[in-house]
Amino acid sequence: MMEKEKHDLLIFNGTILTLNSNYDIIEDGIVGITNGVLKRIEARNKDKELPKSQQVLDASGGIIMPGIINTHTHAPMTLFRGLADDLPLLTWLHKYIFPLEGKLTFDLVYKGTLLACAEMILSGTTTFCDGYFYEDAVAHATRQAGMRGVLGQGIIDFPAPGVPDPAENIRHAERFLESWQGETSLIIPCLFCHSVYTCTEKTLRSAHRLAEQVGVLFQIHTAETQEEVRKVKKERGVSPIQYLYRIGILERETLLVHVIWVDETDLECVKKSQASISVTTESEMKLASGIAPLPSFLAKGIKVGLGTDGCASNNNLDMFREMDTTAKLHKVVSLDPTVLDARTVLTLTTAEAAKTIGLWDQVGSLEAGKRADIIIIDTKRPHLTPIYNPYSHIVYAASGSDVRDVIIDGRIVMKDRRILTFDVEEVMRDVRRESAHLARGFPLTRG
Numbered sequence: 001m002m003e004k005e006k007h008d009l010l011i012f013n014g015t016i017l018t019l020n021s022n023y024d025i026i027e028d029g030i031v032g033i034t035n036g037v038l039k040r041i042e043a044r045n046k047d048k049e050l051p052k053s054q055q056v057l058d059a060s061g062g063i064i065m066p067g068i069i070n071t072h073t074h075a076p077m078t079l080f081r082g083l084a085d086d087l088p089l090l091t092w093l094h095k096y097i098f099p100l101e102g103k104l105t106f107d108l109v110y111k112g113t114l115l116a117c118a119e120m121i122l123s124g125t126t127t128f129c130d131g132y133f134y135e136d137a138v139a140h141a142t143r144q145a146g147m148r149g150v151l152g153q154g155i156i157d158f159p160a161p162g163v164p165d166p167a168e169n170i171r172h173a174e175r176f177l178e179s180w181q182g183e184t185s186l187i188i189p190c191l192f193c194h195s196v197y198t199c200t201e202k203t204l205r206s207a208h209r210l211a212e213q214v215g216v217l218f219q220i221h222t223a224e225t226q227e228e229v230r231k232v233k234k235e236r237g238v239s240p241i242q243y244l245y246r247i248g249i250l251e252r253e254t255l256l257v258h259v260i261w262v263d264e265t266d267l268e269c270v271k272k273s274q275a276s277i278s279v280t281t282e283s284e285m286k287l288a289s290g291i292a293p294l295p296s297f298l299a300k301g302i303k304v305g306l307g308t309d310g311c312a313s314n315n316n317l318d319m320f321r322e323m324d325t326t327a328k329l330h331k332v333v334s335l336d337p338t339v340l341d342a343r344t345v346l347t348l349t350t351a352e353a354a355k356t357i358g359l360w361d362q363v364g365s366l367e368a369g370k371r372a373d374i375i376i377i378d379t380k381r382p383h384l385t386p387i388y389n390p391y392s393h394i395v396y397a398a399s400g401s402d403v404r405d406v407i408i409d410g411r412i413v414m415k416d417r418r419i420l421t422f423d424v425e426e427v428m429r430d431v432r433r434e435s436a437h438l439a440r441g442f443p444l445t446r447g
């Protein structure tokens with residue numbers, strides 16, 4: 001670009017982790033942003049003045065890196081955090097989650113999502129992939145927060161929040177896609193079928209056809225529990241993944257969530273179809289669902305991203321914790337400390353994560369031409385001193401609270417840990433007030 005041209009925002013005085021295909025690290029780097037696009041990523045030339053810019057942000061020697069991507073969550077479930085823990089999966093689902101969801105309204109989902117956005121921004125997440133009901137409310141809240149969201153309207157063959165008649169579920173999803181497609185570049189609408197065991201073949205096929213026609217991502221929980229695999233094999237003759245493959249739903253725009261109880265043939269189907277996988281380690285551990293064979297996915301060249309899942313089963317949205325737990329879990333189960341090294345794990349929340357949700361041409365790395373989703377990590381802290389290997393620090397030592405600034409689409413959304421797009425205190429007050437109503441009628445587990 002012409003030297004005279006002014007950037008909108010210039011970040012300087014930090015170590016840039018580009019997460020590009022060469023994994024370039026730029027010491028004392030500068031990042032120039034114009035119209036939400038990364039225009040300049042380079043080492044500072046000490047002999048020259050800084051390039052001109054409307055706004056300047058001093059990274060104070062910290063780490064400048066791509067914003068974190070959470071590839072699977074149900075944002076409004078922040079409303080249920082800690083209300084029902086340490087329970088068998090079916091009790092948790094039928095005695096708590098489903099009845100609780102019966103109390104949801106558009107307004108509650110909006111507030112729960114804003115709360116989730118606050119937590120995500122404060123822990124460095126700039127993009128999240130969501131699947132829930134009242135997804136319209138999720139989209140409005142995400143836009144208010146200034147986050148990038150790949151948002152899936154939920155489809156299930158049971159009465160659901162906002163969709164009391166399951167016969168209307170596809171039509172409802174279609175309306176959601178219509179109202180958000182192309183509305184704003186930050187909201188990318190998509191579809192989220194709950195699972196094979198809660199959707200009929202007709203529903204799965206219709207939903208997938210719709211996703212294909214509009215050209216959006218199709219998400220589905222798959223092979224999460226042994227019970228699910230047994231049930232699907234009994235009712236549909238093959239495993240959930242082979243069933244999806246058989247009915248033509250497994251393809252490049254499909255994101256399979258969990259994928260724990262699988263065999264070689266299942267993985268071959270995923271590989272052949274070029275579908276992607278989201279692994280939500282902490283939630284899968286907490287619900288005792290099992291351990292997804294993540295190293296095998298990577299060895300096969302399957303696209304994988306990490307996610308938190310909803311707050312009712314995690315119970316937080318901090319992707320730094322998710323990275324740390326994922327790396328350590330796979331080391332201990334394989335009794336091999338070389339499995340899932342820190343840099344590989346970081347790609348599962350940045351570059352590789354972007355590929356799983358179809359956004360690799362826009363985000364996931366810091367490269368000229370991409371959208372400017374950036375976080376700055378404050379490294380002047382005892383637990384991050386000294387720094388030999390920034391990847392190691394991010395995965396094993398840092399936490400979400402070390403993120404100092406967040407930029408999404410070129411806009412500063414958090415500065416010095418203060419969120420600038422909405423009033424977080426007010427959102428917390430609102431949710432606290434609603435929590436009594438939500439908890440009423442449920443035996444709280446305080447034991």
Ligand SMILES: [Zn+2]
Pocket residue numbers: 072073074221257309310
């Ligand atoms: Zn989920």
